[in-house]
Amino acid sequence: MAKIKRDLYFIGFGNMAQAIYQRMDQSVYENIFLVEKSSQRIKEIKKMDSIGSGEFCLSHHTKIIKKLSKNKVTDFDIILIAVKPTQIKSVCIQIKGLTKSPFVISIAAGVNTSKITKYLDYSTDRIARTMPNLCAKKGMAITGIFYNGRNNSIKKTTHGSMISKIFTSIGQVLWVEQESDLNSITAISGSGPAYIYYIMNAMIDAAVEIGLKRSDAQRLVVQTIIGAGETGKDIDNLGSEIIKVSSKGGTTEKAISIFKQKKLDTIIKQAVKAAYKRSKELSK
Numbered sequence: 001m002a003k004i005k006r007d008l009y010f011i012g013f014g015n016m017a018q019a020i021y022q023r024m025d026q027s028v029y030e031n032i033f034l035v036e037k038s039s040q041r042i043k044e045i046k047k048m049d050s051i052g053s054g055e056f057c058l059s060h061h062t063k064i065i066k067k068l069s070k071n072k073v074t075d076f077d078i079i080l081i082a083v084k085p086t087q088i089k090s091v092c093i094q095i096k097g098l099t100k101s102p103f104v105i106s107i108a109a110g111v112n113t114s115k116i117t118k119y120l121d122y123s124t125d126r127i128a129r130t131m132p133n134l135c136a137k138k139g140m141a142i143t144g145i146f147y148n149g150r151n152n153s154i155k156k157t158t159h160g161s162m163i164s165k166i167f168t169s170i171g172q173v174l175w176v177e178q179e180s181d182l183n184s185i186t187a188i189s190g191s192g193p194a195y196i197y198y199i200m201n202a203m204i205d206a207a208v209e210i211g212l213k214r215s216d217a218q219r220l221v222v223q224t225i226i227g228a229g230e231t232g233k234d235i236d237n238l239g240s241e242i243i244k245v246s247s248k249g250g251t252t253e254k255a256i257s258i259f260k261q262k263k264l265d266t267i268i269k270q271a272v273k274a275a276y277k278r279s280k281e282l283s284k
């Protein structure tokens with residue numbers, strides 16, 4: 001049987017869509033359409049392409065368009081919605097106006113599938129919701145995926161494997177059975193890169209205050225965080241590891257004692273819980 005060739009549509013081609021486009025396997029799609037309404041953004045995309053800026057280069061089967069073309073989209077095609085959460089409704093109105101019902105994947109934070117199903121008048125098995133993060137740019141994201149309330153079995157379906165293929169191109173994936181878990185994922189890995197940047201920034205400032213050049217401070221902090229992340233992957237009990245590496249009367253012990261005294265762990269938990277609460281409010 002001949003393999004079905006699908007088209008992929010990105011609706012909204014901002015930062016996240018660009019990161020996915022650059023890393024995904026584009027050859028599995030017949031055509032890729034970048035549906036972008038901002039003329040300024042279209043100019044930027046064309047300019048980046050013409051100067052081959054960074055890794056950006058449009059493939060031969062990619063076309064930039066301003067609107068979905070009503071009769072061109074088929075039931076086999078995939079639409080990846082990558083606009084701001086407040087713009088989702090108007091995008092859904094466009095999709096609803098199509099003659100066919102393509103499969104829809106949303107990366108918008110806080111817009112739940114029941115809202116999207118309502119806007120589209122679709123069944124839930126035609127919609128997946130995901131939560132990637134900024135690290136997509138370097139292929140180091142982790143994306144929470146909710147599709148149809150099932151976990152292991154769904155990954156093996158055609159749509160499940162298509163979703164996996166797109167998001168493993170930007171890093172790891174974590175399938176969830178309950179959509180509400182995406183609120184927790186938003187509070188941890190969705191917003192998480194900014195928490196780490198905050199800590200990095202404070203460490204860089206501290207390094208400068210104790211005499212280092214800012215450029216050296218930045219290198220030391222960045223590499224320490226990358227290294228700690230890599231080595232931390234293999235440590236089961238981080239609490240005991242901290243005790244193990246803190247020699248009695250030494251420097252690490254001294255610094256950790258300040259974290260404990262100021263209750264840094266409580267502050268971090270409060271921040272994560274506030275993000276979680278906000279994510280729940282936004283998805284109502």
Ligand SMILES: NC(=O)c1ccc[n+]([C@@H]2O[C@H](COP(=O)([O-])OP(=O)(O)OC[C@H]3O[C@@H](n4cnc5c(N)ncnc54)[C@H](OP(=O)(O)O)[C@@H]3O)[C@@H](O)[C@H]2O)c1
Pocket residue numbers: 011012013014015016017035036037038041066082083084085087090091107108109131132133134190
């Ligand atoms: N950045 C992150 O770390 C992150 C993480 C996880 C999820 N997300 C989600 O990813 C989504 C995209 O974020 P982003 O930062 O990539 O957004 P962005 O840079 O603002 O890109 C969205 C683009 O879509 C365009 N657009 C809006 N409505 C459109 C329509 N109807 N048709 C065609 N194009 C349209 C916008 O144009 P205008 O500017 O003219 O409106 C803009 O150029 C958001 O929903 C966000 O919640 C982001």
